[in-house]
Amino acid sequence: MYRLLVLGFLISGTTMAQQNTPKDAFLEKWKNSKDYxxxxxxxxxxxxxxxxxxxxxMSFREQLFHIRGNMLWLGTTYFSSEEFDREKLKKNLPETKTEIIALLTEAFDKVYTRIQETDENDLKFEVDFFAGRKSKLQILNLLQDHVTHHRGQLIVYLNLNDIEPPRYVGW
Incomplete structure (x- = not known):
């Protein structure tokens, strides 16, 4: 009986691993990154x-706008047919905390939807990037890495103001 349980667990674990594509892994991490x-x-x-x-x-506010801008630039330029308008991004920026959080939420959701709609095979394609040719999978990694980098700075900002950061959210 014990051997059957172990075998069943190993088989189900293998099946789950086969369903976990780089895109699926990114989308799961992106949602958690957003929440955090x-x-x-x-x-x-x-x-x-x-x-x-x-x-x-940068100020705390400027960091949040910078994160948003980078997400929208990479998400638009490499995962949509839209033209990215950097100047439009800087216009009519909100002042209140509630509005800024709503703007960030919208940017995270827009990137999530674009990646969700991207064909898994497209992640292999290389694109021109200022740092040389990169695969779209590398652009996904950059999207997450950039958020992580600046989020780390924001945690320091909280600590410098004697504010306890929220508990880490990983996978």
């Missing part, structure tokens, strides 16, 4: 959104 970043944004009081640890750093 939004929790960090919610932790910072609105009157501290202008906080920056040094003059050469």
């Amino acid at each position: 970043l939004l929790e960090i944004a919610k932790q910072m009081p609105e009157d501290k959104f202008g906080f920056k640890p040094t003059e050469r750093e």
Whole structure:
């Protein structure tokens, strides 16, 4: 009986692993990344959104806008047929914490939908990138890595303001 249970577990584990494509893995991580970043944004009081640890750093608010801009640039340029308008991105930026969080949520959701609609085989295709030819899979990795990088900075901003960051959300 024990051997049958182990065999069943191994077979079901193998089946699950075969269904977990790079795209599926990205989408799962992207959702968790969104939830974690939004929790960090919610932790910072609105009157501290202008906080920056040094003059050469971006403020908390600017970090959030920068993350959003990068997501939309990569998601639009490499996973849609739309033209990315960098100037439009900088216009009519919201001031309130609630509006900024809504804008971030919208950007995460837009990227999620674009990747969800991308054919798995398209991730193998190489595209021109300022750092040389890169596969679309590498662009997915960059999307997540960039959010992680700046989210780490935002955690430091919280700690510098004696605000306990939310518990880490991974996979």
